[in-house]
C-alpha cells in the first residue's frame with residue numbers, strides 16, 4: 001500500500017474547512033518551521049526533496065524557485081490550476097476536498113521565491129471548485145495566513161482566485177500569464193522565462209496545484225525523508241488520474257516507480273471482463289501512446305521518457321481491444337485543432353490538415369499514402385512552433401500511426417471498399433428491370 | 436447578418452466564406468469605436484460595482500477582462516454589443532479590445548445563445564464511454580429548449596465520471612442511457628440534475644485514501 005501524503009484523510013467530512021484542516025496539522029508547526037528558515041535554506045530543502053513539477057514538464061520545483069532574482073520588487077506566484085489536459089482530473093479532487101493544502105503550499109512557495117502577490121488561475125469550468133477555493137482563501141485571510149506579516153514574519157502575501165473562461169492553451173505557462181493580464185491567451189516567446197519576466201513583466205514562479213500542495217508535507221517529513229519515497233529522479237508520490245476503459249476510473253495516489261500494470265489493473269480494475277488493453281496514454285493526451293506490451297514499465301519520469309513517451313500530468317487513458325485507433329486519433333487531433341491559438345502556421349494548419357486526413361480515412365477517401373503524408377505533417381510541426389501544443393498533437397498521432405500502421409491500412413481499405421459499394425448501390429436501378 | 440448556406444456540413448456565408456459579414460462595407464468616414472463615454476453609456480449600478488470589485492484585485496485593472504465579460508454575459512445572456520460596451524465603459528477599454536478577448540475563450544459567447552450552458556464532454560475518455568451518443572440523445576431531447584445552450588465540449592476534467600455533462604457548472608456522470616430522458620427533463624425544468632450522480636459527492640476511488 002502506497003503511503004498516502006496528499007490523499008490522507010481526503011474524504012474526511014469538513015476537511016475543506018479551516019477548522020478541520022488545522023485539526024489535522026494544517027498551518028501548524030510545519031508552516032512555522034518553513035517560515036523560520038532562511039529563504040536560501042528553504043530553497044535548498046525543496047531542491048533536496050527532488051520534487052519535480054506535477055503539471056507536465058517535470059522540472060525541479062526547488063530549482064525553479066531559485067531562479068527568481070533577489071531584491072525588493074513585486075514578485076508573483078501563480079498557481080496553474082487550468083487542468084485542461086485531456087484525461088487529467090487530479091487537481092480538481094485536491095482543490096475541492098482540501099483547498100487549504102494548496103493555500104498552505106502557496107504560502108511556503110511564496111516565501112521561497114520571495115513573492116508577495118499570488119494568483120490561482122483556475123479553469124472556468126470548475127465552478128463548484130472555484131466557490132470552495134474562494135471560501136477557503138477567505139477563511140485563510142480572516143485567520144491571518146494570507147495578508148501582512150504572516151505568523152509574525154516579514155512575509156506578506158495577497159491571494160486571489162482567477163477564473164478562466166475555457167481555453168486549453170491557457171495551461172501553457174506564458175499563455176496563462178497573458179490571459180491573467182486580461183488578454184487573449186497566446187503563448188509568449190521564451191526566453192525571457194517567467195522567472196525573470198512573467199506576470200506584469202515581474203519575476204514570477206508558476207507551479208501546478210499538486211506541486212504546491214506537496215510542499216507542506218515535504219517540510220513536515222523533511223526533504224531527506226521525502227526523497228526516499230519513489231525512485232531515483234522521481235521522488236515522492238503522484239496523483240494519477242486513470243480513465244477510459246477501466247472498471248474503477250478515478251484518482252489514485254501512487255509511489256513513483258510503481259508498475260503501470262499495478263496502476264491500471266490493480267488499482268483501476270483494468271478493462272472489463274474478457275477485454276484487454278490495446279493502447280494507453282501514460283501522461284495525458286499529449287503523450288505518445290503505449291500498448292498492452294508496455295504494461296510492465298515502471299511509472300516514473302525517466303522510465304517513461306526512455307520508452308519514448310512521458311509522464312506528463314499523470315493522466316492514464318486506457319483504450320481496450322475493441323476500440324478503434326482511427327477514432328482515437330481523430331478525437332485527439334480534433335482537440336488540438338480546436339485549442340491551437342493560431343499564432344504559428346505549422347500548428348494552426350498542421351492540426352487542421354491532420355484532422356482532414358483522418359476524416360478522409362474515415363470516409364473512405366484516403367489511400368495508404370496519406371499515412372506518410374500525415375507522418376510528414378507531424379514531423380514538420382515538431383520543434384517548429386512557439387509552444388509545444390503543436391508537438392502535443394504530432395507526437396501522439398505519430399506514435400499511433402507508427403504502432404498501429406497495419407490497422408490504419410486495413411481501415412483505409414475497408415472504408416474505401418464500403419464507399420465504393422455505396423456508390424455502386426446508388427447507381428444500380430431501383431426497380432428490377434422487366435425481362 | 437445573413438443566414439448561411441450549409442455546404443457539406445459547413446456554414447458558408449457570402450461568396451462561400453466561413454466568416455459572416457466579412458464583406459459588409461466598413462464605414463470609412465467613421466472613427467473606430469473609442470473608449471465608451473461614461474456620460475453616454477448607462478451601466479447598471481450592480482454590474483458596475485461587480486466589475487470594479489474585480490478590477491481592484493489586480494495591480495493592472497485590465498486583468499479583470501475575463502471576470503468582467505463573464506459578469507456582463509451573465510446579465511445579458513451573451514457577450515452582446517451592449518454587454519461589451521458596458522464592460523468596456525467600466526474598464527476604460529475599447530469595445531474592440533474586449534470583443535477580441537471574448538472571441539478567444541470557449542465559455543464566452545459571441546453569438547446569441549440560450550442562457551443556461553449545458554456542456555457534454557466529447558473528448559477521448561468520455562467518447563470511449565459513449566459520449567457521442569449521449570450528446571446526440573440530449574440534442575434530440577433538448578433541441579427545442581430556447582434557454583438551453585447545449586454544446587459538445589472538450590475534456591472538462593471529470594473523465595472519472597465519463598460520460599459526463601456539466602449542467603450550469605454542476606458536473607454529473609456517469610450518465611447511463613436510461614437516465615437521459617430524466618436528465619433532459621431536469622435540465623428543462625431547471626431542477627437539480629441527477630442528484631445521485633453529482634461529482635461533488637463522489638468519494639475518492641483510492642481504496643486507502645482515508646487510511647492513515
Ligand SMILES: Cc1cc2nc3c(=O)[nH]c(=O)nc-3n(C[C@H](O)[C@H](O)[C@H](O)COP(=O)(O)O)c2cc1C
Nearest residue numbers: 053054055056080082083084171172173207208211
Ligand atoms: C499546451 C500546454 C498546456 C498545459 N496545461 C497545463 C495545465 O493545465 N496545468 C498545469 O499545471 N500545467 C500545464 N502545462 C505546463 C505548464 O506550462 C507549466 O510547465 C507548469 O504549470 C509548471 O508547473 P510545475 O513545474 O509545477 O509542473 C501545459 C503546457 C502546455 C504546453
Ligand code: SF4
Nearest residue numbers: 341343344347385387
Ligand atoms: S504552437 Fe500552436 S498553440 Fe502554441 S503558440 Fe503556436 S499556434 Fe499557438
Ligand code: FES
Nearest residue numbers: 556561590593594
Ligand atoms: S474526457 Fe470527458 S471529462 Fe475528460
